[in-house]
Amino acid sequence: MQQQTKTLFIIAGVIVLVLIGYVWYSSTKVPSSALPKTDTATKTTTEVKPRSDVTVKQAEVSDIGSSFKLPAGFPATIPVEQKSITESYSAYYQTHKATQYTISYGSFKTVAEKWDEYNNFMTQNGYTIPKETSIKSKGLISGTKGKENLSVVIITQNQKTVVHLTLLKQD
Amino acid sequence: MLYTMKKIFIFVLLLVVSFGFKIGDVNAFGGCSSGTARLTVRTPTGNPPTSYPVDVTISWSTDCYGNQVVVYGLNSPYPVAQDSSGSVTHTATGPETYTLAAFDGPPSGPEGICPLATRESCSLTDAMWSKTAYLLDAPAAPVVLSGFKVNGQTSIVAYPNTNLSFSAVVPSGVVGCDLNHFVGGNFVGSLGGLAIGAVGTSIDFSSKNGTAGSILGSSYGGNNFELTCASGDGMYIVRPQVYVDYNPAIISTPSSPSGLSVSPSTCGNNWLNLSWNVSPAATSYQVYRDGSVISLSYVCDAISCVVSDTGLVLGSTHSYTVTASNAGGASAKSSSVSNTVASACPPPSTCNVSTDTNYGLVGACAGTCKNGYTNYPTCTYVPPPPPPVPVISSFTANPTAGQVGIVNPGLSWTVTNSPTSCTAIGDWSGSKPTSGNNVLQGVLNSVKTYTFTLTCSNGGGASAPKSVTVIVTAAPPTTATITVNSNVSTGWCVNGGNCVSNSTTKTYTVTPGAGGSSYTLTANDLSPTYTGPSITNDVTGSGSTLSLFVGETGTFTVSYTPVAGDPGCQGCTGGFNYDLTNTGVGNPAPGQVTINKILKGGTPQSVFLSVSSGIPGLKSSISGQSCILGCSSVISFIVPSSTPDGTYTITVTGDPGAKTTTFPLIVSGGGGGNLLSVTSCKANPLTQAWIGQKVTWSVLYSGGTPPYQFRWTGPGMKNDSAWLSADTYELTYSTTGKKSASVEVKDSAGSLKSVDCDVSSIQIKVNPAFKEQ
Numbered sequence: 025m026q027q028q029t030k031t032l033f034i035i036a037g038v039i040v041l042v043l044i045g046y047v048w049y050s051s052t053k054v055p056s057s058a059l060p061k062t063d064t065a066t067k068t069t070t071e072v073k074p075r076s077d078v079t080v081k082q083a084e085v086s087d088i089g090s091s092f093k094l095p096a097g098f099p100a101t102i103p104v105e106q107k108s109i110t111e112s113y114s115a116y117y118q119t120h121k122a123t124q125y126t127i128s129y130g131s132f133k134t135v136a137e138k139w140d141e142y143n144n145f146m147t148q149n150g151y152t153i154p155k156e157t158s159i160k161s162k163g164l165i166s167g168t169k170g171k172e173n174l175s176v177v178i179i180t181q182n183q184k185t186v187v188h189l190t191l192l193k194q195d
Numbered sequence: 196m197l198y199t200m201k202k203i204f205i206f207v208l209l210l211v212v213s214f215g216f217k218i219g220d221v222n223a224f225g226g227c228s229s230g231t232a233r234l235t236v237r238t239p240t241g242n243p244p245t246s247y248p249v250d251v252t253i254s255w256s257t258d259c260y261g262n263q264v265v266v267y268g269l270n271s272p273y274p275v276a277q278d279s280s281g282s283v284t285h286t287a288t289g290p291e292t293y294t295l296a297a298f299d300g301p302p303s304g305p306e307g308i309c310p311l312a313t314r315e316s317c318s319l320t321d322a323m324w325s326k327t328a329y330l331l332d333a334p335a336a337p338v339v340l341s342g343f344k345v346n347g348q349t350s351i352v353a354y355p356n357t358n359l360s361f362s363a364v365v366p367s368g369v370v371g372c373d374l375n376h377f378v379g380g381n382f383v384g385s386l387g388g389l390a391i392g393a394v395g396t397s398i399d400f401s402s403k404n405g406t407a408g409s410i411l412g413s414s415y416g417g418n419n420f421e422l423t424c425a426s427g428d429g430m431y432i433v434r435p436q437v438y439v440d441y442n443p444a445i446i447s448t449p450s451s452p453s454g455l456s457v458s459p460s461t462c463g464n465n466w467l468n469l470s471w472n473v474s475p476a477a478t479s480y481q482v483y484r485d486g487s488v489i490s491l492s493y494v495c496d497a498i499s500c501v502v503s504d505t506g507l508v509l510g511s512t513h514s515y516t517v518t519a520s521n522a523g524g525a526s527a528k529s530s531s532v533s534n535t536v537a538s539a540c541p542p543p544s545t546c547n548v549s550t551d552t553n554y555g556l557v558g559a560c561a562g563t564c565k566n567g568y569t570n571y572p573t574c575t576y577v578p579p580p581p582p583p584v585p586v587i588s589s590f591t592a593n594p595t596a597g598q599v600g601i602v603n604p605g606l607s608w609t610v611t612n613s614p615t616s617c618t619a620i621g622d623w624s625g626s627k628p629t630s631g632n633n634v635l636q637g638v639l640n641s642v643k644t645y646t647f648t649l650t651c652s653n654g655g656g657a658s659a660p661k662s663v664t665v666i667v668t669a670a671p672p673t674t675a676t677i678t679v680n681s682n683v684s685t686g687w688c689v690n691g692g693n694c695v696s697n698s699t700t701k702t703y704t705v706t707p708g709a710g711g712s713s714y715t716l717t718a719n720d721l722s723p724t725y726t727g728p729s730i731t732n733d734v735t736g737s738g739s740t741l742s743l744f745v746g747e748t749g750t751f752t753v754s755y756t757p758v759a760g761d762p763g764c765q766g767c768t769g770g771f772n773y774d775l776t777n778t779g780v781g782n783p784a785p786g787q788v789t790i791n792k793i794l795k796g797g798t799p800q801s802v803f804l805s806v807s808s809g810i811p812g813l814k815s816s817i818s819g820q821s822c823i824l825g826c827s828s829v830i831s832f833i834v835p836s837s838t839p840d841g842t843y844t845i846t847v848t849g850d851p852g853a854k855t856t857t858f859p860l861i862v863s864g865g866g867g868g869n870l871l872s873v874t875s876c877k878a879n880p881l882t883q884a885w886i887g888q889k890v891t892w893s894v895l896y897s898g899g900t901p902p903y904q905f906r907w908t909g910p911g912m913k914n915d916s917a918w919l920s921a922d923t924y925e926l927t928y929s930t931t932g933k934k935s936a937s938v939e940v941k942d943s944a945g946s947l948k949s950v951d952c953d954v955s956s957i958q959i960k961v962n963p964a965f966k967e968q
Binding site: 113117182190194 | 711737752
């Protein structure tokens with residue numbers, strides 16, 4: 025009888041530990057459906073040392089899913105779907121005193137819609153957009169404003185729209 | 196009440212008394228007295244003012260009634276004010292006089308003898324009294340008399356009966372002068388005054404003076420004259436004195452000049468030089484040549500006088516005397532001296548024709564030398580000295596550096612010593628002018644240092660060369676380079692364009708903007724065969740975007756990870772993998788090659804081969820295309836007869852996987868139907884011969900390009916690696932046994948074939964008919 029009681033006590037303890045563990049796991053796990061549906065291929069990265077005069081700062085992971093935050097210093101006025109950022113970093117080019125902010129994110133919009141979005145933004149914000157870098161069919165739009173060069177490449181990858189956005193800004 | 200009334204009464208009484216006393220004060224003391232009248236003249240800089248024009252304020256006060264007092268002045272003939280007191284201000288351009296006048300009249304009644312209405316015509320003599328004040332003249336600037344001279348000199352030595360004429364330059368403001376005479380500092384008398392005419396003109400006192408004798412006749416000693424002038428404001432000013440000295444000691448004519456001498460000049464010079472000692476008190480000298488007065492411009496110092504008498508006839512003789520003169524008259528003539536003018540110079544012993552007018556005459560020496568002599572006794576030709584060698588004094592290029600294809604330098608140079616020609620060497624050439632200014636050399640199109648050298652010459656020789664350089668530098672880069680490398684063949688795009696569909700590497704030349712440009716690489720998804728891609732770059736490290744500026748390079752590295760077991764995977768561990776090798780052309784037969792398909796991993800499958808070459812029209816047939824690896828395929832070639840001789844690389848590619856193997860295909864003798872082919876070799880006799888019997892080996896061959904060479908090896912043969920021209924080899928064997936041979940055949944196109952004659956080996960035996968003696 026005493027042995028049975030001891031066994032039950034152990035089983036109950038195990039059950040309690042399992043429940044605690046489950047609750048803890050459930051509270052930290054992010055459902056896969058909440059992740060942005062982006063191309064896994066482009067998320068694959070390998071750590072390679074940058075050029076000696078280039079200092080790279082990877083953006084922090086945001087609190088939203090597993091996406092990244094915007095790189096520090098990136099202008100908040102530039103439209104970015106921040107919930108699905110898959111690549112985010114800044115690189116400072118000491119030789120040229122310029123900073124490259126690069127963001128990649130997935131979008132449910134079409135390439136044309138995203139192109140229009142950035143075309144409107146850049147047009148309304150005073151960017152000079154050369155004709156040769158404004159190709160809607162290729163999802164490319166690039167323009168300059170003062171010492172800023174904003175380049176957007178929008179592609180379809182695995183039936184998803186992926187936006188590669190780079191702002192190159194000189195001090 | 197009574198008290199109040201009393202106070203009012205007293206107040207009124209005091210008021211009335213006070214008023215009455217005031218009125219009565221004027222009347223009681225008569226009023227309008229000159230003693231209390233004040234007339235003042237003021238300017239901001241005092242009176243007199245420092246300069247004109249000046250603002251002047253005239254103020255006056257009297258105890259008169261207003262209609263009694265009149266103020267005159269301001270350069271106006273009419274009264275300028277009428278009041279008992281007041282002030283007037285106006286701008287004065289020079290000294291002025293103001294008058295305050297009071298006229299008789301009752302305090303408030305008739306206006307007396309000078310009624311107000313006609314007062315402007317009243318005379319001041321009608322006034323009870325008047326006061327005058329002055330706006331004084333500004334101090335005159337110091338007047339300096341200059342040029343006060345007597346007989347045109349600042350001082351002279353005078354003698355009795357010397358006529359004196361005084362003159363001076365009269366400055367502005369002087370209205371008259373007096374000339375006064377002093378002897379020994381004591382005033383003797385005035386020579387009279389003289390009104391000044393136009394300002395700045397000279398005064399001539401000669402008419403006033405008459406002859407000096409009347410002045411000086413009894414005034415031996417220092418006679419001084421002083422000019423005193425007066426300025427226009429009426430104030431006499433004594434100006435700096437100017438003196439005229441009188442020397443009473445010299446009153447007689449000077450003594451005759453002593454020490455007169457005359458000397459000739461050097462040959463060919465037509466003058467005589469005279470000199471004599473100065474005579475005391477002499478003011479002038481007179482020279483006599485041959486008794487006649489001549490006019491010469493002598494020069495004297497304190498001791499002597501000298502003069503040259505020119506224009507004389509060479510070799511002529513002349514005598515000279517001199518007299519000294521002063522105001523007292525002329526002295527007696529000096530003692531006479533004479534001398535002879537120099538003769539013509541003797542002709543030179545040598546006529547230097549190089550420097551004389553007959554430059555160029557050689558030998559005869561006829562003509563006239565530069566110095567005028569003719570028929571000189573000897574003549575030596577002196578060749579003209581060579582001119583000095585030119586010197587390039589400056590040689591410059593502008594600019595001295597620039598960009599290739601743009602810089603167009605201009606060269607400038609100057610050369611001294613009269614160059615006659617200049618020559619360019621180095622990066623320019625040809626004859627050049629003896630001077631140049633910004634001579635353009637045209638646009639320089641090579642990146643190097645251009646050297647332009649110049650040398651100039653004349654009859655004296657060539658100058659030292661001088662060079663300038665122009666450094667031409669390359670144009671600054673305007674592009675950047677991007678290289679994409681992938682570990683498997685795939686497709687990618689740069690910035691959404693510049694796409695490739697199936698490649699492992701590609702290099703792009705891009706043109707970044709002034710502030711740099713960013714480039715994003717996107718690569719194909721090769722799943723499920725591969726995972727990835729992983730995109731890195733050598734600029735930012737990880738990431739699919741890099742930024743480049745002009746002149747920079749960037750490399751994207753695309754890496755895929757193979758999925759094990761996938762049949763399309765290239766080089767996958769666990770996936771299908773193979774290699775291709777070849778046996779070379781000729782195996783298994785001429786014009787054929789065997790391709791070995793070697794399975795290296797994964798599920799065996801077929802690999803289809805394709806052939807590529809640089810031979811137009813090459814025909815090939817491939818056997819065993821569908822065989823399952825590992826296996827082999829044989830490729831047969833038919834080369835068009837038009838194919839030039841040579842060695843061609845044949846590439847065989849397998850699909851899938853694009854694995855390749857290559858081998859050389861030698862074409863000679865005009866096409867594949869004429870390839871060198873060595874079929875066999877054999878002996879004659881074919882199978883059996885005796886020791887000592889002649890055996891002839893021959894080879895069967897075809898095709899190729901003659902002539903051919905042969906090299907045999909085998910038992911009993913020389914085996915010396917020598918190439919033979921004959922296609923047979925004869926020998927006799929000295930040993931028994933089975934003999935064989937091999938032969939190599941080489942054509943003139945370099946094709947080399949060989950064959951073993953094993954099949955045709957020969958058995959050597961002892962001849963049974965042979966008997967040992």
